[in-house]
Amino acid sequence: MTRIFIPKDIAALAVGANKVAAKIEAEARARGLSAEIVRNGSRGAYFLETLVEVETAEGRIGYGPIAPSDVVSLFDAGFLSGGAHALRIGKTDAHPFFARQTRLTFARCGIIDPTSLSDYAGLGGWRGLARAIEIGPAATIAEVTKSGLRGRGGAGFPTGIKWKTVADAPADRRYVVCNFDEGDSGTFADRMIVEGDPYALIEGMTICAVAIGATKGYVYCRSEYPHAAKTFSEALVLARQAGYLGSDVLGSGLSFDIEIRMGAGAYVCGEETALLESLEGKRGVVRAKPPLPAHKGLFQRPTVVNNVLSLVAAPTILERGADFYASYGMGRSRGTMPLQIAGNIRYGGLFETAFGLTLGEIVEDIGGGTASGRPVRSVQCGGPLGAYFPRDYFDTPFDYESFAARDGLIGHGGVVVFDDTVDMSRMARFAMEFCAVESCGKCTPCRIGSTRGVETVDRIRQGVKTAENLVLLDDLCQTMKFGSLCALGGFAPYPVLSAMRHFGEDFGPRALAAE
Amino acid sequence: MLGASTWNADRAQEIVDEHLSLEAPMLPILHALQEEFGYVAPEAAPLLAQALNLSRAEVHGVISFYHDFRHEPAGRHVLKLCRGEACQSMGSEELAEDLFTKLGLDWNRTTRDGELTVEPVYCLGLCASSPAALIDGEPIARLDATTLGEAVDEARGL
Numbered sequence: 001m002t003r004i005f006i007p008k009d010i011a012a013l014a015v016g017a018n019k020v021a022a023k024i025e026a027e028a029r030a031r032g033l034s035a036e037i038v039r040n041g042s043r044g045a046y047f048l049e050t051l052v053e054v055e056t057a058e059g060r061i062g063y064g065p066i067a068p069s070d071v072v073s074l075f076d077a078g079f080l081s082g083g084a085h086a087l088r089i090g091k092t093d094a095h096p097f098f099a100r101q102t103r104l105t106f107a108r109c110g111i112i113d114p115t116s117l118s119d120y121a122g123l124g125g126w127r128g129l130a131r132a133i134e135i136g137p138a139a140t141i142a143e144v145t146k147s148g149l150r151g152r153g154g155a156g157f158p159t160g161i162k163w164k165t166v167a168d169a170p171a172d173r174r175y176v177v178c179n180f181d182e183g184d185s186g187t188f189a190d191r192m193i194v195e196g197d198p199y200a201l202i203e204g205m206t207i208c209a210v211a212i213g214a215t216k217g218y219v220y221c222r223s224e225y226p227h228a229a230k231t232f233s234e235a236l237v238l239a240r241q242a243g244y245l246g247s248d249v250l251g252s253g254l255s256f257d258i259e260i261r262m263g264a265g266a267y268v269c270g271e272e273t274a275l276l277e278s279l280e281g282k283r284g285v286v287r288a289k290p291p292l293p294a295h296k297g298l299f300q301r302p303t304v305v306n307n308v309l310s311l312v313a314a315p316t317i318l319e320r321g322a323d324f325y326a327s328y329g330m331g332r333s334r335g336t337m338p339l340q341i342a343g344n345i346r347y348g349g350l351f352e353t354a355f356g357l358t359l360g361e362i363v364e365d366i367g368g369g370t371a372s373g374r375p376v377r378s379v380q381c382g383g384p385l386g387a388y389f390p391r392d393y394f395d396t397p398f399d400y401e402s403f404a405a406r407d408g409l410i411g412h413g414g415v416v417v418f419d420d421t422v423d424m425s426r427m428a429r430f431a432m433e434f435c436a437v438e439s440c441g442k443c444t445p446c447r448i449g450s451t452r453g454v455e456t457v458d459r460i461r462q463g464v465k466t467a468e469n470l471v472l473l474d475d476l477c478q479t480m481k482f483g484s485l486c487a488l489g490g491f492a493p494y495p496v497l498s499a500m501r502h503f504g505e506d507f508g509p510r511a512l513a514a515e
Numbered sequence: 516m517l518g519a520s521t522w523n524a525d526r527a528q529e530i531v532d533e534h535l536s537l538e539a540p541m542l543p544i545l546h547a548l549q550e551e552f553g554y555v556a557p558e559a560a561p562l563l564a565q566a567l568n569l570s571r572a573e574v575h576g577v578i579s580f581y582h583d584f585r586h587e588p589a590g591r592h593v594l595k596l597c598r599g600e601a602c603q604s605m606g607s608e609e610l611a612e613d614l615f616t617k618l619g620l621d622w623n624r625t626t627r628d629g630e631l632t633v634e635p636v637y638c639l640g641l642c643a644s645s646p647a648a649l650i651d652g653e654p655i656a657r658l659d660a661t662t663l664g665e666a667v668d669e670a671r672g673l
Contacts, residue, residue, distance in 0.1 A: 010641065011643065011656065014647060014654035014657075015644060015657060047643070184638065185599025185637065185638040186600060187642065188641070188642055191640040224639055259537075261542065265582035266580065267637060279539060280539045281542055281567070282541070283577055285580075340642065342642035343600065344604040344605055380600055384600060416601045427600070430600070430603070434637065437637075
C-alpha cells in the first residue's frame with residue numbers, strides 16, 4: 001500500500017496539517033484508492049509545511065506547502081505515484097534545503113513515525129546504548145569527552161567533563177536531568193526532536209545514566225510545549241514496556257527510569273540551578289555556585305543537567321565513534337549544530353550543519369533573505385539574551401569562539417532575522433522589559449537593573465537628556481553584566497549594548513525626528 | 516477556561532493525595548489543580564502547606580512565582596499570543612495592538628462578556644512560522660490581522 005507522510009509536528013498543525021490529513025483520507029476513500037497515512041515529525045523545512053510526502057520506487061517525493069484546498073488537485077495530478085504538480089518539490093532529500101545539511105542528530109526526525117519502536121530500531125536506534133553498556137561507564141565518558149561535544153544549551157561546557165565530575169562524586173544516588181525548558185525566542189530544535197524522534201532523547205539520557213551511574217532521570221519540559229510532552233510521555237510508556245527503561249535496561253541488569261515534569265512559564269527555569277529548584281517544587285530562584293550541580297544538584301545529589309541537544313548527540317557519538325563526530329566542525333566547536341533560522345525569513349526552519357558557516361551564508365544563502373522581501377537590517381543570535389549583529393558582521397563564522405570575539409553568542413543556535421523596518425531602540429527596550437518580567441529576583445542588578453533599564457530606554461526614546469541617558473544605560477548594562485548572579489541578568493545587556501553600538505541612529509535625535 | 520469547574524475542597528484534597536507518592540510533588544499538584552478548576556484558588560495554599568509540611572507563605576511564594584498559575588478563572592476562551600523576538604520581527608506587537616483596540620483589551624485582561632482572555636507568551640517554538648499563538652491550546656501560525664480575527668471569532672462561536 002502506498003504510504004503518505006503528513007507531519008504532526010505542532011508547527012505543521014499550526015498551519016493546518018490535520019485538515020490536510022483529513023482531506024487526503026476522505027478524498028482517497030471517495031476515489032476508492034488505498035493509501036496508508038503516516039503521521040511523522042517535521043523534517044524542519046517550515047516554509048514547506050504542510051509538507052506531504054509519498055513513498056515511491058525512486059524515494060520519497062514531496063509536495064509543499066499544501067493547504068487543504070490543494071488536496072483535490074494533488075489527487076488529480078496523480079501524486080500517489082509522484083505525479084507532476086505545481087507544488088511538487090521532487091525527491092525531498094534532493095531539495096537544496098536538505099541536500100546541504102549534515103544530519104547526524106536529526107537523521108531520523110521527520111522520516112519516521114515518532115513513537116514507532118520498529119522505525120527507531122530500523123534506523124540505528126539503541127545501538128549507541130548497547131555499545132555504552134558493552135564498553136562500560138569509564139569508556140563511555142571517554143568517548144563523549146573525545147568527541148569534543150559541548151553543551152548545546154548555550155554555555156558550551158564540555159559534556160564529557162561534566163559527566164566525569166558527576167561520576168566521580170561520591171553519592172548514594174545520582175540524577176540525569178534534561179533541560180527541555182527551551183525558552184529562547186527563535187529556537188525550536190529541542191521541541192522538534194522530542195516531537196519527531198523522542199526515543200533519541202530516551203536513549204541519550206540512558207547512555208548518560210550508564211556513564212554516571214544514575215537510576216533516575218527527569219525531563220523538565222516547559223509548559224508552552226504540551227504537544228511535545230504528550231509525544232514524549234507516550235514514548236516513555238512504550239520504551240518501558242519494551243525493556244529500554246526500568247529495572248533491567250536492555251537485559252544489562254542496570255536500573256533506570258525517566259519522568260517528565262512540566263515547568264510553569266518561568267523563563268529563568270532554563271538556568272540550570274533555577275531548574276533544579278523548580279523540580280524540587282520551589283520558586284525557580286537561581287542558586288549561587290559553588291556548589292556546582294555536578295556535586296550538589298537535584299535533592300543535593302550529584303546531577304548532570306544537560307540540554308536536549310547535548311543528550312540526543314550521545315547516541316550518534318557512541319554508535320559511530322568519537323572520531324567520526326569530531327571530524328565535523330571547526331576549532332574547538334566540534335560536531336554539528338542544528339541552526340534554527342527564524343523570524344522574518346523566507347526559508348525558515350531547522351538546518352543541521354557542521355560549525356563554521358558564516359552568518360551571511362546562513363541568512364542569505366540558506367534562509368533566502370527576509371520573508372517581507374525587504375533588506376536584512378539585523379540578526380539576533382542566541383535568543384533574547386543574544387547580541388544583535390548588523391550586516392557588517394555577516395562574515396562571522398558560526399562557532400562559539402568567533403561569536404564571543406564579537407561580543408555575541410550562539411547560545412542554543414537560534415538565528416532571528418529582522419528587516420529594515422525594525423526599531424532597534426524598541427528591541428533594546430524589550431530586552432530589558434523581558435528581563436524585568438522574567439527575573440527571579442534573587443540578585444539586585446537583574447531585579448532592579450532591568451526595570452531601571454526600561455525607564456532609561458524610554459527616556460532616550462522620548463528625547464530626554466539623550467546623551468546623558470545613553471551613558472547611564474551603558475553604565476547600567478556593565479553593572480548587570482558583571483554583577484548578576486546568572487546569565488539572565490548577565491546577558492540581558494548584550495542585546496541592549498549591541499543595539500546601541502551598531503544601530504546608534506535608532507537611539508538619537510534622528511529616531512525622534514522620524515516619529 | 517473551557518471545562519473549568521468551581522472550587523471544591525474535597526476534590527482538591529483528592530488531587531493532592533493522588534500526587535503525594537511523587538518526589539517533590541508541588542508543581543504537578545498545582546498544574547493538576549489548575550487543570551481541574553481553571554485557576555489555583557487561594558484555598559489551595561493551606562491545603563498544600565498541610566500536605567507538604569510547608570508554611571502557607573512558602574506555598575504562596577511558589578504559586579505567585581510562576582506565570583502559569585492563575586489566581587482567578589480566565590475567560591471562556593484563552594488566546595496566548597507570542598511576544599518573542601521572532602514573532603515581533605513579523606509584526607506581532609502591531610497585531611496585538613490591533614486586537615486590543617478592536618476588543619478594548621490589554622495583556623492579561625478578559626473581555627467584559629467573559630468570553631476571551633488574552634495572555635502574552637514568550638515563545639511557542641513556532642519561530643519559523645511567525646507570528647504564532649495558541650487559542651484554547653490549539654496552535655495557529657503565520658498570522659495576520661484577518662486570520663487572527665477569524666480564529667478568535669471561530670473559538671468564540673461567532
